[in-house]
Amino acid sequence: xxVAACGLKENYIPSLPPLTRCNRNxxxxxxxxxxxxxxxxxxxxxIYSIYEAKHPHSCTSRGTQRLYIRLNSLHYILSHxxxxxxxxxxxxxxxxxxxxxxxNSQKAQSKSVSYFEATNTAILAACQHVSEVASYRLMFFDSxxxxxxxxxxxxxxxxxxxxxxxxxxxxxxxxxxxxxERAQELAVKQVMKASFDAFLTVLLAGGTTRVFNESDHxxxxxxFESLKKVFHIxxxxxxxxxxxxxxxxxxxxxxxxxGMSTEQLVENLSTLTGESGGVGVNGNGQKLxxxxxxxxxxxxxxxxxxRVLCYRNDxxxxxxLKRTFQIAxxx
Numbered sequence: 001x002x003v004a005a006c007g008l009k010e011n012y013i014p015s016l017p018p019l020t021r022c023n024r025n026x027x028x029x030x031x032x033x034x035x036x037x038x039x040x041x042x043x044x045x046x047i048y049s050i051y052e053a054k055h056p057h058s059c060t061s062r063g064t065q066r067l068y069i070r071l072n073s074l075h076y077i078l079s080h081x082x083x084x085x086x087x088x089x090x091x092x093x094x095x096x097x098x099x100x101x102x103x104n105s106q107k108a109q110s111k112s113v114s115y116f117e118a119t120n121t122a123i124l125a126a127c128q129h130v131s132e133v134a135s136y137r138l139m140f141f142d143s144x145x146x147x148x149x150x151x152x153x154x155x156x157x158x159x160x161x162x163x164x165x166x167x168x169x170x171x172x173x174x175x176x177x178x179x180x181e182r183a184q185e186l187a188v189k190q191v192m193k194a195s196f197d198a199f200l201t202v203l204l205a206g207g208t209t210r211v212f213n214e215s216d217h218x219x220x221x222x223x224f225e226s227l228k229k230v231f232h233i234x235x236x237x238x239x240x241x242x243x244x245x246x247x248x249x250x251x252x253x254x255x256x257x258x259g260m261s262t263e264q265l266v267e268n269l270s271t272l273t274g275e276s277g278g279v280g281v282n283g284n285g286q287k288l289x290x291x292x293x294x295x296x297x298x299x300x301x302x303x304x305x306x307r308v309l310c311y312r313n314d315x316x317x318x319x320x321l322k323r324t325f326q327i328a329x330x331x
Contacts, residue, residue, distance in 0.1 A: 009136035067134035135190035161223040217259035253299030
């Protein structure tokens with residue numbers, strides 16, 4: 001119950017919106033153009049009292065902070081298991097549970113056998129789970145107004161990631177202040193993973209409020225480099241040197257797709273899906289199947305390329321999606 005009550009990370013990830021093709025004449029973009037002169041942007045932290053007297057602070061909710069406390073409790077138990085093991089090993093007649101197994105008889109006779117081996121394994125798994133849930137809650141729930149609900153909405157150039165990064169730094173600072181030292185490495189790693197997933201969700205499943213031009217690629221690449229830098233700095237003593245770069249590979253691959261021409265994206269998608277047959281037909285009369293959503297986005301995944309095309313704001317992409325997959329236009 002202690003772990004089950006924490007929920008699942010999937011509870012915080014937004015459901016994927018239906019795929020549509022870009023339409024510059026949609027009702028949303030007409031309203032956005034009208035509203036754009038407004039002096040307070042939709043991502044202005046002052047609306048949520050995140051900035052007070054020009055001193056930004058964390059937006060970490062109490063629910064997320066309670067998850068941090070649960071992590072501390074788990075690590076407190078872990079830290080006392082060696083002492084309990086030592087005490088029991090000095091007590092006559094107390095036998096570790098795995099000594100009853102003949103397969104482990106030789107191992108059980110050694111002094112390294114733990115009386116709490118199964119317990120230790122279960123607590124480590126619980127730490128992983130709670131860290132993951134806390135991180136996804138932080139990025140997709142607590143930070144939602146400044147990340148998924150704001151980043152690149154309407155116009156990439158005027159909805160960059162800078163303010164979100166300031167808040168993220170304060171969130172990490174608060175997290176490491178609450179967590180015991182032993183819990184910090186895993187927690188920071190999970191926040192990094194969740195933030196990269198949130199960034200991908202904005203790019204590939206951001207809904208009708210977002211469109212991307214090929215020229216936006218440079219802005220997006222710069223923003224992701226800034227996001228990575230936060231973890232290079234904040235996790236300098238906690239994360240392995242190459243860990244940030246390794247976790248960033250998938251996002252960087254998608255950003256590379258966003259820098260390709262529409263014609264190249266169409267060619268790549270046709271090559272990857274053409275052999276399977278299906279309902280779609282490209283300009284050469286070749287049958288194409290609608291790529292299924294696997295949830296494992298990467299630069300060679302047909303569904304990922306399809307999503308990049310759906311958010312690509314040009315006529316070539318619009319025509320290809322309409323002709324090949326009959327994807328509806330945004331309203």
